[in-house]
Amino acid sequence: xxxxxxxxxxxxxxxxxxxxxxxxxxxxxxxxxxxxxxxxxxxxxxxxxxxxxxxxxxxxxxxxxxxxxxxxxxxxxxxxxxxxxxxxxxxxxxxxxxxxxxxxxxxxxxxxxxxxxxxxxxxxxxxxxxxxxxxxxxxxxxxxxxxxxxxxxxxxxxxxxxxxxxxxxxxxx
Amino acid sequence: xxxxxxxxxxxxxxxxxxxxxxxxxxxxxxxxxxxxxxxxxxxxxxxxxxxxxxxxxxxxxxxxxxxxxxxxxxxxxxxxxxxxxxxxxxxxxxxxxxxxxxxxxxxxxxxxxxxxxxxxxxxxxxxxxxxxxxxxxxxxxxxxxxxxxxxxxxxxxxxxxxxxxxxxxxxxxxxxxx
Numbered sequence: 001x002x003x004x005x006x007x008x009x010x011x012x013x014x015x016x017x018x019x020x021x022x023x024x025x026x027x028x029x030x031x032x033x034x035x036x037x038x039x040x041x042x043x044x045x046x047x048x049x050x051x052x053x054x055x056x057x058x059x060x061x062x063x064x065x066x067x068x069x070x071x072x073x074x075x076x077x078x079x080x081x082x083x084x085x086x087x088x089x090x091x092x093x094x095x096x097x098x099x100x101x102x103x104x105x106x107x108x109x110x111x112x113x114x115x116x117x118x119x120x121x122x123x124x125x126x127x128x129x130x131x132x133x134x135x136x137x138x139x140x141x142x143x144x145x146x147x148x149x150x151x152x153x154x155x156x157x158x159x160x161x162x163x164x165x166x167x168x169x170x171x172x173x
Numbered sequence: 174x175x176x177x178x179x180x181x182x183x184x185x186x187x188x189x190x191x192x193x194x195x196x197x198x199x200x201x202x203x204x205x206x207x208x209x210x211x212x213x214x215x216x217x218x219x220x221x222x223x224x225x226x227x228x229x230x231x232x233x234x235x236x237x238x239x240x241x242x243x244x245x246x247x248x249x250x251x252x253x254x255x256x257x258x259x260x261x262x263x264x265x266x267x268x269x270x271x272x273x274x275x276x277x278x279x280x281x282x283x284x285x286x287x288x289x290x291x292x293x294x295x296x297x298x299x300x301x302x303x304x305x306x307x308x309x310x311x312x313x314x315x316x317x318x319x320x321x322x323x324x325x326x327x328x329x330x331x332x333x334x335x336x337x338x339x340x341x342x343x344x345x346x347x348x349x350x351x
Contacts, residue, residue, distance in 0.1 A: 065310070
């Protein structure tokens with residue numbers, strides 16, 4: 001009898017307990033779908049630098065300044081301003097620094113083009129080096145010092161010595 | 174290694190060293206403001222005691238607009254200096270200090286000003302719009318504005334009393350001469 005009771009209790013506790021009672025509404029976090037306005041706010045906010053953060057956009061930052069900026073962007077979107085107009089407003093207040101990406105104008109072109117120039121220069125240098133290495137003249141200039149010229153007889157003797165250390169030691173003695 | 178590679182490597186090392194040498198010496202708060210030399214934004218905001226203050230009240234006056242918050246320790250150390258400026262030039266009807274509380278709770282600011290008995294007007298920037306309009310990064314930040322409403326200087330961080338009082342004096346006397 002006791003054994004059966006223990007078994008019943010064990011089965012009862014082994015059953016997965018429901019997280020909620022039958023008939024109660026499911027508890028889940030509210031999901032808010034992104035509206036067109038949200039998308040426009042995010043589009044502008046991701047182009048603006050959070051001025052008090054380290055390389056973080058206004059869209060990503062949770063600082064007070066970034067939150068205020070997002071609210072202001074939302075108000076400007078509601079007022080019917082275009083993304084360019086909103087960006088221009090922030091630039092007029094904070095300068096070009098507020099933009100996550102430097103504008104493609106003036107000296108900024110150096111920043112934009114330098115990586116590509118370096119990449120092309122690197123590729124050219126690599127190709128030139130490979131072509132020089134493959135040329136017959138280069139092959140003729142290949143150093144021959146790396147090749148160790150050992151007579152066959154000597155090689156055989158060394159191999160034999162390695163195979164039988166005892167023989168080698170006898171030979172020495 | 175060929176001479177070309179040696180030169181490139183040396184150039185790279187020197188370039189990066191130069192960037193560090195000059196870059197690390199820069200003041201990270203000294204970011205040029207596009208407002209410097211431009212007209213200061215016009216504004217209207219509530220004072221801490223519930224009245225409305227308009228920037229029109231600053232027309233024809235030299236003014237110092239200073240952004241602060243109760244949680245900001247540098248603002249607290251700046252406070253006697255700003256008050257000293259107000260005391261020194263405040264008798265002159267042509268000079269005005271305006272404090273703007275930003276990124277802070279209204280009740281905290283009211284309580285703080287009540288205790289400290291400030292001798293200049295303080296406004297409340299509820300949504301941080303005034304701060305953004307002035308291109309403020311953090312607190313304290315102050316803007317010296319001349320009689321024409323042009324921003325003469327943006328001071329990020331603590332103020333230098335001696336330098337600022339000379340500038341105010343120059344702006345005040347310069348106008349009276351003209």
